[in-house]
Amino acid sequence: MVRRSLVSVVDDDESVRESLPDLLRELGFAAHAFSSAEEFLTSDYVAQTNCLILDIAMPGMTGHDLQRELKLRRQEIPIVFITAHRDETVRPRVLEQGAVECLFKPFSERALVEALNAALRVS
Amino acid sequence: MTESANFQNDAPLESSIPGASLESILCTQELRNRPSRPPDYETENRALVALASALADSPRTILQTLADKVFEVLHADSAGLSLLTEDERRFYWAAVAGAWRPRIGAEAPRNFGPCGDVLDHNVPMLFNHWERRYPYLSSAMPLADEGLLVPFYVNGKAVGTIWAVAHDNRRKFDAEDLRLLERMSRFASAAYQTVESIENLRLQMSAREEAETELRELTNGLEAQVRARTEELEQRNKQLTEARARLAEEKLALERSEAFLAEAQRLSLTGSFSWRLDTDETTFSEQLYRIFELDPDAPVTLEQIGSRVHPEDISLLSEKMDLARRNINDHDYGIRLQMPDGRVKYLRTKSYGIRHKDGRLEHIGAIQDVTEHRLAEEALSKLQSELTHMARVTTLGAFTASIAHEVNQPLSGIITNASTCLRMLAADPPNVEGARETVRRTIRDGNRASDVITRLRALFSKKGTIAERVDLNDATREVIALSLSELQRNRVILRCGLADDLPLVTGDRVQLQQVVLNLIRNASDAMSGINDRPRQLLIRSEREEGDRVRLSVQDRGVGFDPQAMDRLFEAFYTTKNDGMGMGLSVSRSIIERHNGRLWAAPNDGPGATFSFSIPCGPGSATGARSLGVIETPAAKDAKRVQRNP
Numbered sequence: 231m232v233r234r235s236l237v238s239v240v241d242d243d244e245s246v247r248e249s250l251p252d253l254l255r256e257l258g259f260a261a262h263a264f265s266s267a268e269e270f271l272t273s274d275y276v277a278q279t280n281c282l283i284l285d286i287a288m289p290g291m292t293g294h295d296l297q298r299e300l301k302l303r304r305q306e307i308p309i310v311f312i313t314a315h316r317d318e319t320v321r322p323r324v325l326e327q328g329a330v331e332c333l334f335k336p337f338s339e340r341a342l343v344e345a346l347n348a349a350l351r352v353s
Numbered sequence: 354m355t356e357s358a359n360f361q362n363d364a365p366l367e368s369s370i371p372g373a374s375l376e377s378i379l380c381t382q383e384l385r386n387r388p389s390r391p392p393d394y395e396t397e398n399r400a401l402v403a404l405a406s407a408l409a410d411s412p413r414t415i416l417q418t419l420a421d422k423v424f425e426v427l428h429a430d431s432a433g434l435s436l437l438t439e440d441e442r443r444f445y446w447a448a449v450a451g452a453w454r455p456r457i458g459a460e461a462p463r464n465f466g467p468c469g470d471v472l473d474h475n476v477p478m479l480f481n482h483w484e485r486r487y488p489y490l491s492s493a494m495p496l497a498d499e500g501l502l503v504p505f506y507v508n509g510k511a512v513g514t515i516w517a518v519a520h521d522n523r524r525k526f527d528a529e530d531l532r533l534l535e536r537m538s539r540f541a542s543a544a545y546q547t548v549e550s551i552e553n554l555r556l557q558m559s560a561r562e563e564a565e566t567e568l569r570e571l572t573n574g575l576e577a578q579v580r581a582r583t584e585e586l587e588q589r590n591k592q593l594t595e596a597r598a599r600l601a602e603e604k605l606a607l608e609r610s611e612a613f614l615a616e617a618q619r620l621s622l623t624g625s626f627s628w629r630l631d632t633d634e635t636t637f638s639e640q641l642y643r644i645f646e647l648d649p650d651a652p653v654t655l656e657q658i659g660s661r662v663h664p665e666d667i668s669l670l671s672e673k674m675d676l677a678r679r680n681i682n683d684h685d686y687g688i689r690l691q692m693p694d695g696r697v698k699y700l701r702t703k704s705y706g707i708r709h710k711d712g713r714l715e716h717i718g719a720i721q722d723v724t725e726h727r728l729a730e731e732a733l734s735k736l737q738s739e740l741t742h743m744a745r746v747t748t749l750g751a752f753t754a755s756i757a758h759e760v761n762q763p764l765s766g767i768i769t770n771a772s773t774c775l776r777m778l779a780a781d782p783p784n785v786e787g788a789r790e791t792v793r794r795t796i797r798d799g800n801r802a803s804d805v806i807t808r809l810r811a812l813f814s815k816k817g818t819i820a821e822r823v824d825l826n827d828a829t830r831e832v833i834a835l836s837l838s839e840l841q842r843n844r845v846i847l848r849c850g851l852a853d854d855l856p857l858v859t860g861d862r863v864q865l866q867q868v869v870l871n872l873i874r875n876a877s878d879a880m881s882g883i884n885d886r887p888r889q890l891l892i893r894s895e896r897e898e899g900d901r902v903r904l905s906v907q908d909r910g911v912g913f914d915p916q917a918m919d920r921l922f923e924a925f926y927t928t929k930n931d932g933m934g935m936g937l938s939v940s941r942s943i944i945e946r947h948n949g950r951l952w953a954a955p956n957d958g959p960g961a962t963f964s965f966s967i968p969c970g971p972g973s974a975t976g977a978r979s980l981g982v983i984e985t986p987a988a989k990d991a992k993r994v995q996r997n998p
Contacts, residue, residue: 242841245766245798252791253769256776287758287842314761314838335765339772 234260235350236278240270240296241285241312246335250283257343267291271299279307281330281349286313286320297327308349312337373485375470380499381479389528393426397533400426401540416448419515419541424450426537427530429517431497434505434541435461435468436513444468444513452495452520459493466490467502468514475511477503477531495520503534506542515541615639622722630678630706630714644700644722646692663689663697677706677716684718699727758838759805766798805835823862825902826851826894832869833892836877840890843877850893856969858902860947865967868940868951872906872963875937879910879960886959897966901949905964912961913953940965 237259239250244265251261259281264270267284268291282300286293293311300307311324314335321332331345400422407418416434424432431451435444442463449457463469466487471478480500484491497518504511515538519526615638618624624641628634635653642649645661662670666689673686683705690698704718774791777784829851840847858865873890880888891907937951944951949967956962 243762243766245763245794245801246769248794249766249769249773249791252787253773253776256773256780287838289841289844289846292844312765314758314765315842316757316761335761336768337765338768 234258235280236260236262236275237281237283237346238270238275238279239263239283240265240267240288240293241283242266242288243285243314246285246312253339253342254346257339257346259346267293267296267299270296276300276303276305276307281346282307282309284309284311286311286324287315294324294327297329301328310345310349372488375486378480378483378486379478380481381477384479384526384528384531387525387527390530392529392532396426397536400533400537404537404540404544415541415544417450419537419544420448420450423515423517423534423537426533427501427517427526428524430495430520430524431518432516433457433518434513434515436505437463437472447513451518453493453518456493461489467500467516471502471504471514472511475504477501477535479526479531498522499524499526501526501530501534503531503538505538505545507545619643622725623719624721625719626704626717628677628716628718630716641720644698644720645690661690661692663691665689673702677704678714680706682706687723698722698724700724759835760802762838763798763801763805767795767802770795770798820859821862822857823860823865824855824857825865825904826855828862828866829869829892829894829904832866832873836870836873840873840877843881843888845877845880845888845890848889848891850891852893852895855894855896855902856900858947858967858969860967861943864943865947868943868965869904869906871937871940872965875963876906876908876910879908879912881910883910883959900969901966902969903964903966905962907956907960907962909956909958909960912955912959915955937963 237254239247239254239261241247241250241263242265247263247265251263254261262273262275262279264273264275266288270276270282282296284293284296291299293309293313297309300309308330309328311329311332312335313320313332316334324332330349333341333345403422404415404418407415420433423429429451431449431453433449433453434447436447437443438445438460443460444463444466445460446453446457449455461468463472467478467480467483467490478501480497480502482496482498483500484496490497498521499519500516501518502514502516505513505515515534517526517530517534618638618640622640622644624644625638626641627636633655635655635658637645637647637649637653639649642653645653645658647653647657647661659667659670669686669688673684673688677684683703685701685703688700688702690700692698699722701721701723702718703720704716706714706716708714770791774788774795777788777791833847833849837847869892873892876890877888880890886909889909892904893907894902894904897903941951944965944967947967949965951963951965953961953963
């Protein structure tokens with residue numbers, strides 16, 4: 231049996247944490263949601279995660295902070311940033327810093343699948 | 354012992370019994386028989402010159418000089434001059450030369466002596482040993498062998514005698530001696546008169562001087578009196594002049610103050626009036642005529658006033674007039690005029706009644722034309738309303754992104770859930786239970802988005818102030834919900850301490866929310882540069898004494914300069930590069946419109962706390978004022994300026 235890729239979702243917004251993992255599972259991924267970067271880092275899923283869907287703006291440790299932290303830990307997990315803050319200048323900046331994609335909420339299923347495919351191809 | 358003793362010391366003069374008869378001691382006839390010497394005119398002249406010079410040099414010594422000259426010219430042993438005393442009862446020896454010189458000043462009786470005999474007979478007499486008849490003369494040593502006497506006249510009256518005495522018989526007086534003596538007597542008489550007249554003159558002069566002095570003193574006194582009187586008059590005059598000047602000044606001051614008043618009335622567009630309630634007699638000031646645009650030369654009538662009042666305000670006027678007739682309290686109201694050409698004027702009337710002693714009631718008041726103010730106020734209100742809206746939009750503009758975030762968040766959930774739902778339903782067999790769950794979440798997220806939109810619409814809608822019952826906690830929670838992501842983005846840790854028992858307040862929910870939003874945003878901005886401590890923000894609500902509610906927003910930011918405290922709430926005062934400086938100014942206006950207070954205080958630690966406090970009760974709300982606009986302090990200042998031209 232083919233092991234399904236694990237997609238970890240880190241977002242402080244509950245509705246995202248509820249809805250996105252369900253959709254990811256429907257799309258054939260394994261999914262796990264975390265309400266903060268800290269929670270993710272302290273979990274056992276860091277090493278298993280094939281792709282990280284990461285909210286940029288979060289209280290405490292932000293998405294960028296987590297990206298930096300993972301880099302320091304040499305955990306090269308492909309990251310798809312998601313944000314409800316539609317700022318067009320953000321996308322090129324995060325891509326430059328090594329993110330696979332940056333999706334603005336609300337995003338379509340197709341945009342999500344494309345981003346995940348790109349991320350998993352990289353890995 | 355003195356030799357100038359009086360004869361009375363030697364014997365009682367008046368009571369002396371005459372011894373020898375007068376005839377027995379007289380030998381006057383012998384003078385003619387005795388061989389006469391030739392006249393010695395030279396000696397006589399020398400004597401007379403001496404007398405004259407004595408008279409010229411020292412008139413007071415003229416008598417002594419006479420005695421000396423008689424003594425000298427007649428070669429007598431003694432010579433002298435006897436004068437009657439003032440009471441004419443005695444003779445005194447006024448001047449004596451020769452042997453009897455020491456007896457000068459001696460006195461002898463008038464009626465019992467040789468001098469008296471000479472005066473009685475008014476002829477020259479030659480005596481021989483007169484002590485035989487007048488024993489008291491025996492005390493005059495040496496005794497007189499012969500004595501030659503001639504009367505001495507002053508102003509034709511015999512007042513004494515001049516005499517020459519020979520103390521022994523080797524010298525016998527002769528006719529020449531008599532001639533010389535008479536001559537010198539006459540001269541002496543003249544000289545004496547002169548002296549006397551000089552004395553008199555002197556006396557007169559001195560009297561005159563005295564009189565003059567007296568006169569002078571009198572005059573001085575008079576002058577002093579005159580001077581005093583003059584001074585008094587001058588003083589009175591001065592007082593009068595001063596009083597006149599004062600009057601003139603007062604008149605001028607009065608005129609000036611009248612002019613000032615007129616000018617002040619003209620400048621302030623304020624007129625004054627009086628209205629006698631018993632006669633309806635009304636008086637207008639010049640400016641009031643101008644305001645009412647009535648003919649200043651005609652007396653003003655209530656009909657004229659009524660014709661100028663705006664038709665809609667006629668009832669107001671009659672109501673106020675009725676009120677004025679009934680009581681004398683102060684009245685303060687606004688009223689409109691309508692000019693014949695349709696122009697409307699806004700007036701503010703302040704008046705009060707006074708009851709005169711005779712019972713008459715009079716109303717006195719001032720009327721200000723506030724049309725310009727009113728129009729400016731209206732323009733200002735409009736501008737203010739625009740500004741408030743703009744400030745609101747500007748303030749919220751910065752939150753647009755976070756508001757979008759708030760909308761995007763549920764939208765994102767909706768779309769994701771919908772996608773999941775589709776997939777679950779498309780599966781074989783369809784995952785109906787899963788689908789139902791996703792639909793449930795979709796609806797929830799949809800409602801959430803809808804709420805955000807409702808709030809947004811309220812915030813952006815340009816509607817006037819409304820008064821409603823507001824739960825400040827709820828309103829604050831909504832603002833927090835809108836701000837949360839923005840705060841998170843700014844890494845602000847928000848803590849809430851909202852009181853459970855907070856009473857409702859009456860006010861404009863959206864405006865109050867705008868204030869809370871402003872305070873939260875300010876707090877967040879104040880901490881944007883803080884990295885050495887948590888960016889903690891504490892929002893608290895609490896009940897206050899006096900039926901009030903307080904909301905405070907505490908940050909741990911940069912704080913503010915206490916000296917700038919007052920300026921914090923000024924419009925356009927900002928410490929931010931991208932701010933307009935409207936936030937706090939508009940906020941304070943809003944709170945003041947709620948009859949509340951907005952203030953700032955530095956924390957004990959870092960940062961500042963901004964709080965507002967508003968009353969809960971009804972009537973505390975806005976909307977009491979018809980304009981329904983929010984005034985910034987700047988706008989108030991602008992009005993103040995206009996009210997005080």
